[in-house]
Amino acid sequence: MLDISVIILTYNEEIHIQRCLNNISDLAKAIYIIDCFSTDRTLEIAKQYNNVIILQNKWINYATQFNWALEHAPIQTEWILRLDADEYLTPELKLELKQKLPTLSNKYTGIVLPLRRVFLGKTIRRGMPQIKLLRLFRYGKAISEIRLMDEHIQLAEGETIEFKGEFADDNLNNLSWWSQKHIGYAIREAVDMLDIELNLTGAAQTDEHKQISTQALQKRMKKHQYAKQPLFWRSFAYFCYRYFFKLGFTEGKEGFLWHFLQGWWYRTLVDAKVFEIKKACGTDREKIKRYLKEHYNISL
Known part of the structure; x- marks a missing residue:
C-alpha cells in the first residue's frame, strides 16, 4: 500500500x-x-x-x-x-x-x-x-x-x-438523473457567471492569483471571457466549436449527446437562469442577492 x-x-x-x-x-x-x-x-x-x-x-x-x-x-x-x-x-x-x-x-x-x-x-x-x-x-x-x-x-x-x-x-446513472443534476448545477453556474460580470462576491476577481493547476486557471480565465459574450449566442457558438471545429462529431452518437447536452443544452439553461435573474433584478447587486436567497436559497 x-x-x-x-x-x-x-x-x-x-x-x-x-x-x-x-x-x-x-x-x-x-x-x-x-x-x-x-x-x-x-x-x-x-x-x-x-x-x-x-x-x-x-x-x-x-x-x-x-x-x-x-x-x-x-x-x-x-x-x-x-x-x-x-x-x-x-x-x-x-x-x-x-x-x-x-x-x-x-x-x-x-x-x-x-x-x-x-x-x-x-x-x-x-x-x-x-x-x-x-x-x-x-x-x-x-x-x-x-x-x-x-x-x-x-x-x-x-x-x-x-x-x-x-x-x-x-457515472452509471441514467440520462434522467444526469439531466436533473445539471438543472441543479445551472443555477450555481449562473450565479458564477453573474459574479464574474457584476462582482457579486469579489471572489471571481481573485481567480488569476490562486495556486490551482495551470489548466484549471487557464480554463477559469476562458470562463471570464465567455461571461462577456452575449447570452444564448455564446452557448450555441460553444457547441459548434466543440462539435465541429474540435471534431466532437467523430465520437458517434454518444459524442453527439455529450456535446449537445453538456455543451449546448446545459449552457443554454445557465443563460436562461441569468436572463431570468436579470429580468427580475436588472444589474442591481443587492437586489440579485435577495432574489437568489428568496427563490433559490443561495446566500452570497
Missing part, C-alpha cells in the same frame, strides 16, 4: 461505491467516506472494507464538505487523494503512483492528474481539451477553494507535478 488516504464524499452512491472501493482499497492505507446521511446501501457496502472509515456530516456544498473532512478525519498519511464515488484510477495511473510517489521530491506538494471522461460507456476524447486536475496533495499543504461551482484544490505552498496516468469519471 502507498502512504495515501482517500477522501470520498457520498450521498446515495450504492451504484458506484463498490466499484470505487474495489479500485483503490489495495492502494490506499485509509479511505474516508464522508457521508451526508445516505438512505440507500452506500454505507452497508462501505463497511465491508477493512480500511474504510465512515464519518457523517450535514451537506452544505462540495468544498465545505471536503474541507470538513480534512479537519475532522483522523488522517495519518503523507498524501491525500480526492476521489468521487463515480470515479476510479486506471491501471496505468495506479502503476505510476506505485513507481513515483515513494521517491517524489519534497518540493512537490501537489500532483495533477489527467481526467478520462466516460459518457454512456464511451470514452470521449475529441471536442474538448484533456482536463487535468490537482487531485493528490501532501496532507496539510492544500484545501478546497470555497466556490458554488467549479471548485478546485488550492495549494498553500510548494509546487505541482503532472503524472501521465488517468483517472476516470464514469
